[in-house]
Amino acid sequence: MPRRIYLDFAATTPLLPEAGEAMREGFGIWANPSSPHAEGRKARAALEDARARMKAALGWDGEVIFTSGASEALAIALKQAQAPLLAVSAVEHESVLRHAGDAARLPVDTLGLVNPADCALPGLVAVQQANSETGVLQPLNAIAEAVRSAGGVLLADCAQGAGKLTLPDADLIALSAHKFGGPIGIGALLVRDWALLKPTGGQERGYRGGTENLPGAMAMVAALEADRAWLDEAVRLRALLDDAIAAAGGELLCVETARVPSIAAYRMPGMSANAQLIRFDAAGFAVSAGSACSSGSLKVSHVLSAMGYADPGEVIRVSIGRETSEADILAFLEQWRAVAGRAAG
Numbered sequence: 001m002p003r004r005i006y007l008d009f010a011a012t013t014p015l016l017p018e019a020g021e022a023m024r025e026g027f028g029i030w031a032n033p034s035s036p037h038a039e040g041r042k043a044r045a046a047l048e049d050a051r052a053r054m055k056a057a058l059g060w061d062g063e064v065i066f067t068s069g070a071s072e073a074l075a076i077a078l079k080q081a082q083a084p085l086l087a088v089s090a091v092e093h094e095s096v097l098r099h100a101g102d103a104a105r106l107p108v109d110t111l112g113l114v115n116p117a118d119c120a121l122p123g124l125v126a127v128q129q130a131n132s133e134t135g136v137l138q139p140l141n142a143i144a145e146a147v148r149s150a151g152g153v154l155l156a157d158c159a160q161g162a163g164k165l166t167l168p169d170a171d172l173i174a175l176s177a178h179k180f181g182g183p184i185g186i187g188a189l190l191v192r193d194w195a196l197l198k199p200t201g202g203q204e205r206g207y208r209g210g211t212e213n214l215p216g217a218m219a220m221v222a223a224l225e226a227d228r229a230w231l232d233e234a235v236r237l238r239a240l241l242d243d244a245i246a247a248a249g250g251e252l253l254c255v256e257t258a259r260v261p262s263i264a265a266y267r268m269p270g271m272s273a274n275a276q277l278i279r280f281d282a283a284g285f286a287v288s289a290g291s292a293c294s295s296g297s298l299k300v301s302h303v304l305s306a307m308g309y310a311d312p313g314e315v316i317r318v319s320i321g322r323e324t325s326e327a328d329i330l331a332f333l334e335q336w337r338a339v340a341g342r343a344a345g
Contacts, residue, residue, distance in 0.1 A: 081198075089105070128157040129168055
């Protein structure tokens with residue numbers, strides 16, 4: 001059977017060997033970290049060591065709440081923030097939008113960028129770091145300055161950026177381990193100051209209930225500490241992909257602005273994204289249309305619609321990981337040309 005080529009690393013990534021080893025070590029420290037006996041204290045010490053190492057790896061000097069992933073981290077921030085939720089960007093992930101209620105939707109321009117001036121609000125404002133469909137990076141430091149000038153609080157979804165990019169200057173930051181080589185089922189909410197959140201009781205200083213996932217936390221930290229040199233290669237491979245797809249008649253999205261190195265979005269004129277995915281999958285290539293949470297839906301991408309994009313139904317996402325080789329990209333390009341030829345014919 002021909003080797004399949006995985007180009008959907010924005011959805012999830014394989015577990016890094018060092019993360020797997022840390023997880024196995026964590027399973028050996030099996031006691032509940034909240035128990036007062038010697039075994040529990042040993043587990044608590046390992047958990048706090050993971051917390052300290054995570055802060056060091058991220059360059060974060062605030063607090064850390066371990067969660068089950070970015071979705072839970074975002075839910076905690078949105079539902080337990082002391083400041084009222086006033087606005088979210090129109091291109092946020094569904095895990096933000098489902099909790100946004102009647103908060104204002106901050107518009108974006110044709111490149112998917114929020115205007116920092118629109119964020120000067122005296123409450124909680126949620127703007128992502130990197131978009132999961134296009135890879136577009138928001139000007140979060142300028143946005144943070146605008147939010148704080150109005151006495152507000154900035155929440156940043158960094159699921160696609162953490163472990164790849166420097167953290168933005170935000171007050172609350174959500175991340176997920178499986179996006180950067182850690183295991184599924186563990187993430188974190190970074191908190192600038194405990195006073196930003198309302199405690200609800202339970203573990204994690206009373207801000208999140210449930211027995212702490214020590215093996216997951218240890219594995220997540222090991223993944224964060226892994227070498228990031230692969231990102232330079234990701235930049236080169238995506239440039240190769242961009243140039244070749246443009247030469248083959250494809251349309252490149254958002255190349256005029258900064259993007260996370262691992263994500264690209266392309267339009268194939270004349271063929272729906274679903275038809276493309278079927279053909280690529282049958283040929284041995286794993287790519288996606290939009291984020292993993294909505295790629296199985298027939299709904300038009302809310303991200304591309306917010307950008308005013310004319311043909312959102314013909315756009316797919318290709319995302320690169322540390323395991324991606326130039327041979328993988330060249331093989332995909334050969335298949336792209338073949339599928340595009342059918343669309344043109």
